Amino acid sequence: MNIFTTKHSLGQFLQEIRDTNKTIGFVPTMGALHEGHLSLIEQARQTNDEVVCSIFVNPSQFNDPKDLEKYPRTIEADIKMLEKGNCDILFNPPVSEIYDANEKWHLNIGEAEHLLEGKFRPGHYQGVTQVVYKLFNIVKPDKAFFGQKDYQQFMIISHMVKQLNMPVKLVMCPILREADGLAMSSRNIHLTADDRQHALILSKTLNWVKANFSRDNLAGLKQEADRMISSEPGVESDYFEIADADTLHPATGHTKSIIALVAAKVGKTRLIDNVFLSPES
Numbered sequence: 001m002n003i004f005t006t007k008h009s010l011g012q013f014l015q016e017i018r019d020t021n022k023t024i025g026f027v028p029t030m031g032a033l034h035e036g037h038l039s040l041i042e043q044a045r046q047t048n049d050e051v052v053c054s055i056f057v058n059p060s061q062f063n064d065p066k067d068l069e070k071y072p073r074t075i076e077a078d079i080k081m082l083e084k085g086n087c088d089i090l091f092n093p094p095v096s097e098i099y100d101a102n103e104k105w106h107l108n109i110g111e112a113e114h115l116l117e118g119k120f121r122p123g124h125y126q127g128v129t130q131v132v133y134k135l136f137n138i139v140k141p142d143k144a145f146f147g148q149k150d151y152q153q154f155m156i157i158s159h160m161v162k163q164l165n166m167p168v169k170l171v172m173c174p175i176l177r178e179a180d181g182l183a184m185s186s187r188n189i190h191l192t193a194d195d196r197q198h199a200l201i202l203s204k205t206l207n208w209v210k211a212n213f214s215r216d217n218l219a220g221l222k223q224e225a226d227r228m229i230s231s232e233p234g235v236e237s238d239y240f241e242i243a244d245a246d247t248l249h250p251a252t253g254h255t256k257s258i259i260a261l262v263a264a265k266v267g268k269t270r271l272i273d274n275v276f277l278s279p280e281s
Ligand code: AMP
Pocket: 028, 029, 030, 031, 036, 037, 039, 040, 145, 146, 147, 148, 149, 150, 173, 174, 175, 176, 177, 183, 184, 185, 186
């Protein structure tokens, strides 16, 4: 695997690849890699000649400096995983390579910016679009692969790509889970043994809502989901929403594509998860 830490050296290398008409698949990450990340690399591998992964813990998307400081950084293990996962190129820049001092960024990304995750993490999606815009400009991928795990992020990046006419095709990949249902996440490292058990209530609740899904009883489903999560010790819900997958506003019985999304603190660790209740649009 070729490893680059500067955009100039990566850019030169990728230009030579593009000159031979090879396609580039891109998987942006913040590292602390797990099987979920590797599944994105695998999917990129299937439809592209070269696969680029970036590992960059992006400061501008953290509204809580403590959360940024605490974010797991495991670069040695990550490199081993990527080599095993057949990744061709790793881009692992320092912050100074991506940002100048005092950079300002604001993009109109629609009201979804302020809903659900946006409400609990003000400015988060401005930071996400800022770094993804920069990474897309550096890598210039044909296709970029993101997880459904961060569904709202995928929606907002899609909005940006459309609005700015960026020449990249986005692919949303399924959520990889542990055998007991917990969605894989870099943050799971922080869960204590007790937290790890309590965290199962999130996927259990989503599964229950999916199994009992009825368009006539969305309020009842949400009420029962809220009850299930709030009765789990050590778990504090930020939101559980049954939403229109196109707008993230609460769904009605007539909404075409419906998704249930949850965010909760489990012990000191904030986790998110989701499941489609009716087909993706
Ligand atoms: P992160 O490193 O957490 O920023 O995630 C990088 C990419 O991996 C994002 O597109 C995530 O949605 C995706 N991802 C994270 N967890 C999973 C998972 N359990 N299954 C599939 N994709 C995931």
